[in-house]
Amino acid sequence: MASLIKDPNGSFRIEVVVPDGSRKRVRLGKLPVKTAESWHRRVEALVSDLAAGEPHGRDLASWLAELPLKLHERLVKARLADRRAASTTVTVGPFLTAWLEARKPEYKVASVRAWQQVVDGLTEFLGTAFSIAEVTPEKAEEFRQRMISDGLRPTTIHKRLQHARLMFDHAKRKKLLAENPFEYVRHRPGDASERRAYVEAADVRRVIDHAPNQDWRLLIALSRFAGLRVPSEAMSLRWQDIDWDRGRITVPCPKLEHLAGRGYRVIPLFADVRPYLEEAWDRAPEGAEYVFAEEYRRRAHGKHGWAGCNLRSTLEKIIKRAKVSQWTRLWHWFFRHFSGRVAGV
The missing domain is CATH 1.10.443.10 (Intergrase catalytic core)
Incomplete structure (x- = not known):
């Protein structure tokens, strides 16, 4: 039903015949072999369930629900999944604002102000309507580079990345993301001894x-x-x-x-x-x-x-x-x- 193919440039794709008889292609990009094989097995399971008219099992349904929007859309295009309802798309601006508002009654003004700077920075960088599911480690690294180019001190960048990690941990707990894009994006703090007196x-x-x-x-x-x-x-x-x-x-x-x-x-x-x-x-x-x-x-x-x-x-x-x-x-x-x-x- 489905074939896993590795192109000469190292990218993987899956060629699949969907239940209506048409041939579709799902491009995976460059992935570890085991990850590509895992995709292949799941695509075959999707085709099998669709052909039999049966609901997906718990593991497959969970995997499908937690896929980043960009990858999920590839399955939609191949007629292997239904498009997610617009109401389920959580965007950066409302999510971060809600996260901050929920903490205002419990935390000091200084903490809220520090978080507000990160919320403003991320919203300005990504856009208020940018999907949380689309925030990747690459985007997180671009945000770090943006702060460097803006001339912020190393310790300031270090702290703001910590705050961003905290915010996106919350998104991960709410199943809006499979992983925290800021998990491994770090910046070395400045040397405090340079300002010691x-x-x-x-x-x-x-x-x-x-x-x-x-x-x-x-x-x-x-x-x-x-x-x-x-x-x-x-x-x-x-x-x-x-x-x-x-x-x-x-x-x-x-x-x-x-x-x-x-x-x-x-x-x-x-x-x-x-x-x-x-x-x-x-x-x-x-x-x-x-x-x-x-x-x-x-x-x-x-x-x-x-x-x-x-x-x-x-x-x-x-x-x-x-x-x-x-x-x-x-x-x-x-x-x-x-x-x-x-x-x-």
């Missing part, structure tokens, strides 16, 4: 001395000497979190509050921080709830939550006034220095 405590104190007011002095001290994330943890700090007598600070952790037992941590009230906290306490208005004034909290907490708050520009100006050499990732390395000191590294 150590900020001497003496330089930090010089920067603090040139800060414009008590809020900035305290903000810098909390970041460098107590390891608070800026702005989320510093701006969430309440006066009730300061235990003056026991010398402790209970630090709220908005970034980790969705994880069990990670909503806060307790740290010592370090000697390098206490003077600036005392200064802020002495100047705080009666009944103040938060350590930082509401005007700072309001400016730091925008429509994207704490993400995207621009405290870098002012810190750059303060560093320049202090005549200290500027380092990369200004606030990040404050936090990292504290973490390293506590870990003893």
Whole structure:
């Protein structure tokens, strides 16, 4: 009923006589021999079922349903399968948008924003109406090359491919794809040591001395000497979190509050921080709830939550006034220095 033929260029095709007596051809392209033989057996089974007017067995029906649309259409053209209903075609734009919307209530704004960038990038690259079933490893690699040509940093490309892999794992679980096209598309992250910096405590104190007011002095001290994330943890700090007598600070952790037992941590009230906290306490208005004034909290907490708050520009100006050499990732390395000191590294 069907013959498997290998052409001189290495491509396989199946010549088959369908139940109506006509001869059809199914081109498979270049495949491993075992894969081509598996196709041959299944095509013969399709012809047999169609000739007998019997439904396909479970394994054959499952194989047919999970075929990528492009390959399934070849069987349709050969009159070996019915065309899939248009309603079953899931496209990139609606699928990725639905995936993202389902996660918004459970995840932090920063995570959603990072995923949104990948959704926007994939939708722009593939097209919103592009079938999920048509996304191949080749397309995934083209997306990686596109990010490289756009000049994105290696670590950014690495992270976005991770996010894409997560999204298409969901498509695979929903049986929209036989395999995840991003499974083996990887990109080496950048070397973090190239942007690593150590900020001497003496330089930090010089920067603090040139800060414009008590809020900035305290903000810098909390970041460098107590390891608070800026702005989320510093701006969430309440006066009730300061235990003056026991010398402790209970630090709220908005970034980790969705994880069990990670909503806060307790740290010592370090000697390098206490003077600036005392200064802020002495100047705080009666009944103040938060350590930082509401005007700072309001400016730091925008429509994207704490993400995207621009405290870098002012810190750059303060560093320049202090005549200290500027380092990369200004606030990040404050936090990292504290973490390293506590870990003893």
